Amino acid sequence: MYVHQRxxxxxVICGPMFSGKSEELIRRIKRAIIARQRVQVFKPALDDRYxxxxxxxxxxxxHDAIPVKDSEELRRHLDPEAEVVALDEVxxxxxxxxxxxxxxxxxxxxxxxxxxxxxSNGEPFGIMPILLAKAEYITKLQAIxxxxxxxxxxxxxxxxxxxxxxxxxxxxxxxxCRHCHEIPD
Ligand code: ADP
Ligand code: ZN
Numbered sequence: 001m002y003v004h005q006r007x008x009x010x011x012v013i014c015g016p017m018f019s020g021k022s023e024e025l026i027r028r029i030k031r032a033i034i035a036r037q038r039v040q041v042f043k044p045a046l047d048d049r050y051x052x053x054x055x056x057x058x059x060x061x062x063h064d065a066i067p068v069k070d071s072e073e074l075r076r077h078l079d080p081e082a083e084v085v086a087l088d089e090v091x092x093x094x095x096x097x098x099x100x101x102x103x104x105x106x107x108x109x110x111x112x113x114x115x116x117x118x119x120s121n122g123e124p125f126g127i128m129p130i131l132l133a134k135a136e137y138i139t140k141l142q143a144i145x146x147x148x149x150x151x152x153x154x155x156x157x158x159x160x161x162x163x164x165x166x167x168x169x170x171x172x173x174x175x176x177c178r179h180c181h182e183i184p185d
Pocket of ligand 1: 015016017018019020021022023024056057058059142143144145146175
């Protein structure tokens with residue numbers, strides 16, 4: 001059945017580390033560019049795992065991105081002509097992003113936000129649970145569990161340094177399924 005959709009919506013791509021969120025985000029960005037749409041890409045400035053001004057997947061796929069330290073800086077960099085706004089690693093951005101995204105979607109922009117839905121303790125990460133509640137479309141990806149080979153929805157921290165954020169250290173994490181994931185005490 002064909003249902004007419006008005007322009008302006010939020011798509012969320014979530015899952016654990018290594019599940020292909022950045023790859024999927026880059027795929028959608030490339031298709032929007034092929035469709036000759038005006039696309040702007042942002043990422044939090046603290047994610048510098050491969051490149052400060054690009055988003056990169058673990059499989060080395062890349063796309064240019066504007067690094068921003070918070071939602072206010074993102075707001076200042078917004079191109080009023082942008083038709084698609086893509087955001088990577090949204091779990092690291094502040095609550096102010098919610099109003100920015102609502103404003104963009106309200107005026108017809110397609111917003112695509114990728115990020116971790118759970119932290120390494122298996123708890124909802126930052127503003128992600130709110131974005132998931134507000135989204136029209138959700139893609140929840142799974143990686144492969146590095147212990148048993150099953151589908152993995154969680155991120156295991158291998159190095160214990162305390163705190164929720166340990167940036168730019170893919171080697172400090174691996175994907176695990178619910179059953180193999182261990183929460184440190
Ligand atoms: P994310 O943004 O979700 O962290 P990426 O898009 O950066 O994911 O990377 C996905 C790629 O990571 C896969 O295509 C694969 O090449 C690689 N990879 C490494 N470890 C795993 C794993 N345990 N499960 C699935 N893919 C993995
Ligand atoms: Zn497992």
